[in-house]
Amino acid sequence: MRISSHRWDLSPREAVALQKKLAGRVVRERRLGPVARVAGIDVGFCDGVARAAVVVLSYPELEVIDSVLATRPVTFPYIPGLLTFREGPVILDAMGKLGTVPDLLIFDGQGIAHPRRLGIASHIGLLLDLPSIGCAKSRLCGRHEEPCLERGCHILLIDHGEIIGEVVRTRSRVKPVFVSIGHRVDLSTGIEYVLACCRGYRLPETTRWADRLAAGKRL
DNA sequence: GCGACAG
DNA sequence: ATCTTGTCGC
8 A cells, every 4th residue: 555644743733734734635425445354543652652553354254364563652742633643653654564455444533523624534544545434432523412322323423513423332322432434435334334343342343453452462 | 711622 | 542449230
């Protein structure tokens, strides 16, 4: 895969300007072919070092077929809305080591459900030009009603009148996740894959594996 | 000015 | 994200 990039050593103010510029390039329509490989991506931190994990699962079997790790010193603080500038660099390092090209990327974070419509799933999906979706454990912006308690129920996430994602119940009676378009996927398709990847857990198995690897545990 | 705030 | 014991529920 071709990895395009840009400078990452920006001030928060410059980072915001870059997000506004890149947001216009995000493709919100479905432009993906058959999905046979889904990747989960996550980053863990320890002693000033960021460790990114990418785990590729076969679809629909959801069996691990590849995984890579990458580490690099942390150079950017956590600032709501600027998460990509903290986790992006090490994620690109890991993606560069991947011997497989995923058909779909699932991120632990927002896609366009972001103040400037460029959450980490959209930003990285755009740089890799790969279909991606955001699957966050909590809300960054937007408002919503409570989705019903059964698995599969979902309700719109709206920000200033714009639909930016959906709050999805991946397990009955368990806290819902926030699904949003990353790049080259539509919302319905994104929800479809997130649900298809959740067999018994609240988060997709893709991000679950990546979570463990990034935290320094074993698969 | 006062909250809210992905990981 | 990460630091952390016991405890509640199925």
